[in-house]
Amino acid sequence: MGSAPSKRSFHGRGRAPPGRTDEGRSTKRRGTGQEGFSQARRPDSPAAIREILASYNDAQLSRVTQYYAPRLQRVMLELVAEVSSSLAGKTIFEEEHKRVQEHVALGQKGEAVKFLLSMLVENGARVGRAFWAVLLTAVSPNPELQAIFKEIQEQGPALPFVATWSNLVKVLPDYRTVITEAQRKHKEKVRVEMERLEAEQVAETGVGGGLLIGQAPKDYPELVTISSMLEETTAAHEQLAWSSMVEGGDEAEERRLWGHFAKRPMEPLDATHELFGTGFTDSLWDGLTVLGGAPGMGKTTALRRLLAQWATSQAETGPEAFYPQFQFAFYFDLGRLTEQQCSLHSLASRAYPHLSRLLPYLWQFPDGLLLVFDGLERLRGWPEGATGSNMLEPKDEVPVPALLWALCQGRLVAGCTLLVCGHHAALRPFQKTGVQLWVEAAGLGEASRRAYAEGLPPCRGVAAPVALERAQGQSEYLRGLCHEPAYCWLVCCSPLDPSEGPLPRTTTQLLATYLQGVLREQEQAPGGPQGLVSRLGEMALEGLARKNAHFREEDFRRHGLEASALGRGLVRRAGSGPEPAYTFLQPPVQEFLAALAQYLAGEARNLLELLHLAHGNDDGRYQGYLRFLLGLSSRSSSQPLEGLLPPLPHRAVCDTILWLEGLVQSEAKKREITRRRLLSVAHYLHEARNRRLALMLARSISRMHMGSEKPQPGIRLSPPDCAALAYVFRHCESIDTFSFDHCYIQAQGIRHLLPAFLNCKRIR
Numbered sequence: 058m059g060s061a062p063s064k065r066s067f068h069g070r071g072r073a074p075p076g077r078t079d080e081g082r083s084t085k086r087r088g089t090g091q092e093g094f095s096q097a098r099r100p101d102s103p104a105a106i107r108e109i110l111a112s113y114n115d116a117q118l119s120r121v122t123q124y125y126a127p128r129l130q131r132v133m134l135e136l137v138a139e140v141s142s143s144l145a146g147k148t149i150f151e152e153e154h155k156r157v158q159e160h161v162a163l164g165q166k167g168e169a170v171k172f173l174l175s176m177l178v179e180n181g182a183r184v185g186r187a188f189w190a191v192l193l194t195a196v197s198p199n200p201e202l203q204a205i206f207k208e209i210q211e212q213g214p215a216l217p218f219v220a221t222w223s224n225l226v227k228v229l230p231d232y233r234t235v236i237t238e239a240q241r242k243h244k245e246k247v248r249v250e251m252e253r254l255e256a257e258q259v260a261e262t263g264v265g266g267g268l269l270i271g272q273a274p275k276d277y278p279e280l281v282t283i284s285s286m287l288e289e290t291t292a293a294h295e296q297l298a299w300s301s302m303v304e305g306g307d308e309a310e311e312r313r314l315w316g317h318f319a320k321r322p323m324e325p326l327d328a329t330h331e332l333f334g335t336g337f338t339d340s341l342w343d344g345l346t347v348l349g350g351a352p353g354m355g356k357t358t359a360l361r362r363l364l365a366q367w368a369t370s371q372a373e374t375g376p377e378a379f380y381p382q383f384q385f386a387f388y389f390d391l392g393r394l395t396e397q398q399c400s401l402h403s404l405a406s407r408a409y410p411h412l413s414r415l416l417p418y419l420w421q422f423p424d425g426l427l428l429v430f431d432g433l434e435r436l437r438g439w440p441e442g443a444t445g446s447n448m449l450e451p452k453d454e455v456p457v458p459a460l461l462w463a464l465c466q467g468r469l470v471a472g473c474t475l476l477v478c479g480h481h482a483a484l485r486p487f488q489k490t491g492v493q494l495w496v497e498a499a500g501l502g503e504a505s506r507r508a509y510a511e512g513l514p515p516c517r518g519v520a521a522p523v524a525l526e527r528a529q530g531q532s533e534y535l536r537g538l539c540h541e542p543a544y545c546w547l548v549c550c551s552p553l554d555p556s557e558g559p560l561p562r563t564t565t566q567l568l569a570t571y572l573q574g575v576l577r578e579q580e581q582a583p584g585g586p587q588g589l590v591s592r593l594g595e596m597a598l599e600g601l602a603r604k605n606a607h608f609r610e611e612d613f614r615r616h617g618l619e620a621s622a623l624g625r626g627l628v629r630r631a632g633s634g635p636e637p638a639y640t641f642l643q644p645p646v647q648e649f650l651a652a653l654a655q656y657l658a659g660e661a662r663n664l665l666e667l668l669h670l671a672h673g674n675d676d677g678r679y680q681g682y683l684r685f686l687l688g689l690s691s692r693s694s695s696q697p698l699e700g701l702l703p704p705l706p707h708r709a710v711c712d713t714i715l716w717l718e719g720l721v722q723s724e725a726k727k728r729e730i731t732r733r734r735l736l737s738v739a740h741y742l743h744e745a746r747n748r749r750l751a752l753m754l755a756r757s758i759s760r761m762h763m764g765s766e767k768p769q770p771g772i773r774l775s776p777p778d779c780a781a782l783a784y785v786f787r788h789c790e791s792i793d794t795f796s797f798d799h800c801y802i803q804a805q806g807i808r809h810l811l812p813a814f815l816n817c818k819r820i821r
Contacts, residue, residue: 103193106206109213110189116382117217118185120424122177124220125205132202133170136195137161141173143191144184221384221425225418235415236384242411243385248368250388251361257630279499279540280326280348280359326496328363333380333427333474333494344474345465345491349484350498352644352681353543356478359498360431364388367427383474384425385412392435392607393638394457401460401469402451420451423473430461433479434604440486465490482677500540509542513549516574521549528553532560537776537805538567543643547571550626563744564681564777565688566697568649573697575626586701587657592616593627594654597647601678606647607631607638645681652685653698656705664709668716688744690714717741721750725757732763736778743781748788755789762796779806786813794819 110118122129133140138161145154153176160169177188192202212219218233225232326332332346350356367386370379387405394404402420406413419426433439442458449455449469463469465477465487477487487495501509506525513521528548529536539545544564551571553560561567576586596616600606608628613620620628620639627650631640641647655662668686671679688694690713695705724730724738735758742751761782763774774782779802786792795810795817802810814820 106209107190107193109209109216110186112214113217114378114381115185118189120217120220120382121209122185122189124216124223126174128201128205130170130174132192132199132205133173134166135199136192136202137166137169137173139195140188140191141169143194144176144187217381221422224422229418239412239415240384243409244368246409246411247364247386247388251365251368254361279502279505280328280332281497281499328359329366329379332363332476332496333382344493345487346474346476346494346496347484347487347492348476348478348496348498349481350500351541352480353541353546354498354500355542356498357431358542360388360429360476360478364429380427382425383427385419386427386429388429388431390431391439391457391461392432392605394436396457398454398456399460400452400454401449401464403454404460416451420470423470426470426473427476428464428473429476429478431478433477434483435606436461436483439483443486462486480677482675501542501545502540506539506545509545510549513546516550517552524549524553527555528560531555532562533805533808534562534777534780535560535567537780537809538564540775543645546643547645550574563688563691563694563746564645565649565685565691565694565744568645568685569689569694569697571646572649572653573701575624576698576701578626579624587703589618590650590702591654591657592618593623594650594652594657597641598651598654598682600647601651601682604676604678606640606644608640609636609638613639648681649685651682652689653702655686656689656709657702659706660708662709664712665716668713672720684740684744687713687717687741688746690717691744691746693746694744714745714747717745717747718750721754725754730758735761735763736781739781739785740778743784751785752788755786756791759791760794760796761786761792762794763800773801774806776803776805776809779809783809783811783813786816788816789813790816792817794821796821 110121113121137157141154141157145151153172157169157173160166160172177184193206195202209216218236222232222236225236229235333344348356348359364386366379367383370377370381372378372381387409389404389408396404402416405416412419436458438456438458439461440458442456443462445455445459445463445468447468449460449463451470453469455463460469461477464473464475477484506529507522510521510525515521516524525539525545525548529539535548539548544567547567551567552574553570561570572590576590579586579589593616596608596612596618599612600608608620610620620630620637626642627646628639628641631638641650655664655667664686668683671683671686689705690710720738720741724734730738738754742754763782774797792813795814798821
């Protein structure tokens, strides 16, 4: 992010990755506030004070340390040599200790104190806790230090609150009452809002994974840590792997030094306590966490559950506390913002009017604020509007993209924590700014799938969990596909019956099977199923072109449709209000209808032109749409719709195959095909079920390098990625080498690749 100085630092920039340390996690468990203190101890004993400090999480202890910073600087003039000696070799390096000694020897105690305290900021919570432990053991009659200890003992669990808001006492004498009541009202408002959004989705679609409140960590979509820089691609499979933290070093010791928050690429991340840095490091001021993922992977679900759990958590300390460093959390759906220009103050005031009086004070103390921005890909004017370099004030009105960019760069309310969520392509600009943590929504694990399915309605009398288990048990491809919540939903809600025919082997076949079940219930629609699909598909394509997933009633009327007259299974109402919006039940449904409508348009539509247009776009909006266009060229994919829709025009099918053949020939002539291009073309061929073209591509490649000698360029291959690659290479005997160095592949993906491995000489 930006280079503006931190309001919370003693000196300099932080070096250590921000986060909760192992020590911080353990101390958090040890104390729960004053009620946990031993009655046998004297209340003013070092042990009692130590227990109070241990009950604070990293962020709270950081806040307390900053609160006492001016007084600690005076105390340290007397104790700097003693404290430095105690920390040397344990939490600070010997070289740094020697530098402190040199300053003291030259009579520059002020410089020594400044430097030592900067080490406290730069080296994380572990050093911060060690610093307070040394002060408690110091033999000093310093009255300032004794007064600090007395205040800690008297305030107990309330001290972090005082440390955060005491500066308001001059302008808001009753700040304790005002802030406490505002927090209570605000948490209730957030809780009600998150529950309302969940209830609306359940009521409108029958889809729900249980109540938001009290969710266990397994009920969050699976989140994994990835690089803070994504490879410049929009494909969901192109996550960039981190380099190893230590080359040839002791990983356990490195993690101990840098903290639990330092994670390897693709390592699972617990949303309940690992999404945000929690204290001490100076780089925490630019706390930007980015949550990316393909459409339908559960990003919004994760955000809502996160905020609901924060809103219902009452504990300020101890293991039950849920991100207590955030005094106020704000949620903004970027796709629903209609303002051309606005200020952060007006944005927050409209969303949370109960805070209007308090907002001017909150902007002054931003380190207790969490700002969540969802749906970045639907923000109008992004990313071209992400410009500006001037510092902004909360009441300055600018275009919304420029406002968000200023927040992310620390040019507006520097010190707050940001969580920005969006599709991969929309997140590209953040490669050029500081990101504290980049997280990927990796979908649903096995246990989460079962919990998710329990909230879905039955299909043709078959309970969703039963349908899920049956499909996953008989199709390895569907099992891999179900890690994406959108496709898990489609598998559960599609009329899949192995006794009536083979199960889907591509996403196109799955969507055709799902639409078959929906159209059977909508045969009385105006214009019949064909008219319904044509009109709805044209509107869906307009939405993709405009990067819009929400539609107003006038959009439906413009295409000869009435949103309220459509049956279940296609669109749902999104939100409430005088001007309701609608969205397709799942992103793949919008993409599939958009593709199918182009075939139904017949001679009036130039498919070759549409294919060139979609393939030439690199921001990801047409990715699924293009795969479905190609997939429908296979009769096995369109077969479920026969009898409900007319046969797809032979000319359109031939044009599609001709275009795909030209693409394969173009790639085959290249001396080397990039991994991104290879995966994209492999998915196209897999959807089109065209073995002739797959063999043509495979024979042009002697070595398939999906990995790299260096860890950084490695990519993640999901089971569907592996299935697509296997389709291309399983019938080819010319492959010399498969290289997967530093790739992330699950066991299920390897099972998909086994037939291709049999024809390969070397595998790395």
